[in-house]
Every structure is written in structure tokens, then in C-alpha cells.
Amino acid sequence: MVKEDWRALLEAEKTLDSGVFTKHDLLLVRGQGARVWDAEGHEYLDCVGGYGVANLGHGNPEVVEAVKRQAETLLAMPQTLPTPTRGEFYRTLVSVLPPELNRVFPTNSGTEANEAAIKFAWAHTGRRKLVAAMRGFSGRTLGSLSLTWEPKYREPFLPLLGPVEFIPYNDVEALRRAVDEETAAVLLEPVQGEGGVRPATPEFLQAAREVTREKGALLILDEIQTGMGRTGRRFALEHYGVVPDILTLAKALGGGVPLGTAVMREEVARSMPKGGHGTTFGGNPLAMAAGVAALRYLERTRLWERAAELGPWFMERLREISSPRIREVRGLGLMVGLELKEKAAPYIQRLEREHRVLVLQAGPTVIRFLPPLVIEKADLERVVEAVRAVLTQ
Ligand SMILES: *Cc1c(COP(=O)(O)O)cnc(C)c1O
Secondary structure, eight states, X not given: OOHHHHHHHHHHHHHHSOSOSXXXXXXXXXXXXXXXXXXXXXXXXXXXXXXXXXXXXXXXXXXXXXXXXXXXXXXXXOTTSOXXXXXXXXXXXXXXXXXXXXXXXXXXXXXXXXXXXXXXXHHHHSOOEEEEETTOOOOSSHHHHTTOOOHHHHGGGOSOSSOEEEEOTTOHHHHHHHOOTTEEEEEEOSEETTTTSEEOOHHHHHHHHHHHHHHTOEEEEEOTTTTTTTTSSSSTHHHHTOOOSEEEEOGGGGBTXXXXXXXXXXXXXXXXXXXXXXXSSTTOHHHHHHHHHXXXXXXXXXXXXXXXXXXXXXXHHHHTOOOTTEEEEEEETTEEEEEESSOSHHHHHHHHHHHOEEOEESSTTEEEEOOOTTOOHHHHHHHHHHHHXXXXX
16 A cells, blocks of 8 residues: 555544544454554564454455355344254354253343343342452443443443442352342453453352352353353353353354354243344344354354463463563463563553563453464464563563
8 A cells, every 4th residue: 555545544434533542553454363464565573363253364264254254145134033054053152052051142242241141130130239250341332331341431431320339350259248129230351351361260250140149140161262262162151161141242243253142041032022122133144144254264164262272371381481570470361461560551561562562451461462363383483472571671
């Protein structure tokens, strides 16, 4: 692209935008696997991975092919009018989940999947109280935002849904105290992503399952970021042996195409009155076709095994970096956080500018890595060397 053109387009994006995002000073034009290229042809290693959307790699050929074929066949068809890709998606998704989770509500995003989960939980229990975790992230629309902990995101928009009780993550006693006969649902991430890459302890998720069952509340697991192989299993719930009443998925589910779902037990689905919830774009044929291709690709390549192998190795290599700036390296599979004793932003900027490695933040002090699961070991090695360079020089 000619320099004047791309500069003007970058300027247009920056100046005409609502302004809610802090934008980087680069224009990305193409992606392949774990690499992306800017308008000047510079290559970057992408450990942002679209915030966890690009698990199957940028430009995954099977997803691309399915999208092309579907675009030529049928793009728009609302859910009252059945279409083959929707049945195929439901069947494929349900076949890789615990058998109890067999009713699907498709959405266009993660936050919409959580909105649906809240409404289904309210309809099923007739109760309103919700329990979520401190440092939890559930999305930005008003219902999901009510369960997102970060005060900076939530407080300007109060009052939100209530009552919501936030408990410390991994605190079994606090969880048991919070869930009572008024509680409609407990919503938890198996690994907190946005909140700093914090895996749940098995005791915590198992206690969440037990106490919700005892009190007649539902357990909602938000696997929007942890699903689709990210943590070293297809879905993180497999690490914990916990089956929720509602599971929410999005991010990598459509192989890069916007797609989310709430998947639930049949009794939960049955509690919603006909027409009690809905969506125009949710379940559209294009997203359904992309979802089928993404799920099939994941099954065939078993990319979660790659995450299970590369993740611990990558974390070990990061732990070998000898820098007084590092507090901790933690994660599960290829969902990895490097916590510093100081602000992460300057290092994230240097990784991009000096080493062409894109990473993201998770709270003020954590550098988060969500590389496509197809990333080569040699590329992760380069990421380690870049991190070492910025932290030790
Ligand atoms: C990204 C994310 C969401 C919100 O998904 P959107 O598609 O951005 O609305 C919700 N929960 C978790 C755990 C997420 O990582």
C-alpha cells in the first residue's frame, strides 16, 4: 500500500472512532498462522491472537473455504427458519461437550452469550441474585457488565443489575457464604483472563458446583476465552471435571468470524418461555458454517494437545529469564501471564516497536500471551528472547 494511503486510513480510524480504544500506531493488513503484517510489510509475531479469537491461526484455510462457500450459498436466515448449517453446528458442538449440555442458544459475541445465560438462569430459578468473582470479566453490555468486577469499567454505569455479590476468586468459604436460597446463578471463568491470567483451583470450581446444586442455583462457566483448546483441553472444564448448567463460548468458536453461544441443560432451556429471548443475527448461516469448520479443524488437529505441550514449556522458558522485574509467570496451556512488579505497558510497547512481537495486557502489571495454538516452537522461542531483551536491558 502506498504510504500516503495507509497513513490517511490509519488517521481516519483514529480520528473518526468513538475514542474508547487506545489504538496502536500501526495498520495491520494481513495474517497467516501466528504472523501478521503491517502496511509497510513488516512481520509481527502475534501473541494477542485477536484477544483469543485466532486459536486456529489467522487465515485458517478450512474456515476461509467454509466462509466462501457459505457466502455464495446463503448469508441471511433468521432462527425461525431452519437452515442446514445451523443443525450441523449444533450437532457438532454438542458432540464435543459433556452430554448434559445439549441445548444451544447462538449469539454474535461473548457478552451476548453471558446476557443469554443470565436470562436463562433468571427464567429457570425465578430468582435474581447473582454471584461473580473479583477480577472477573464477563463483558461490557449492561447485564454482563454487572458481573464484570473492574470498578473502572462498572462504576460509571451504576446502577446495574442487582443484587450481585463479588467474592474473592478461589475462596471456597466466601463462595459458600455468598450462595443462598435467593441466588439464581454463580458465574465464573475457569481461568480469569482479563483479570490477570489466574487459573481456578479444582477445589473452588468443585465447591461452586456443589453449593449451587445444594441451593438450587445454576452454575454458569464462562469459557469465552478458555474454550477451543486454549488451556490444553478442548474446554477448560475438562481439567476440573465440573459440568456447569450453562456454558458460554465465543472468541475462537467461529475461527475468526463473530460467533458466541450459551449451551445449557435441557431443563434450563425449557424454562424460558417461547419468545422470551431472541436475536436477529445470532445463528446466521455464515457464522454457523465458520463454527462447523472451526470445530472440525480443532477436532482433527487436536490443537489443545499442542497447547498442553507448548504452554508449560513456554512458561518454563519465561521463568528462566533472570530479571528482578518479574513477580510471577502463571497460566494454563497457551493462556499465559507474566506478572511484573511494575507497570506492564512500557514493556508491551517495546516488544512491539523493538521486536515486532504483539502481546496484550491483563490488568496494570500483567503481560498476557494468547498466541494462535498453531504457533511454532521456534516462534515462541523468539518471543521469549524478545521478553528477555526488554526486561533485562
Ligand atoms: C472476551 C470475554 C468476554 C466478552 O466477549 P465479547 O465478545 O468481547 O463481548 C466475556 N467473558 C470473557 C471471559 C472474555 O474473555
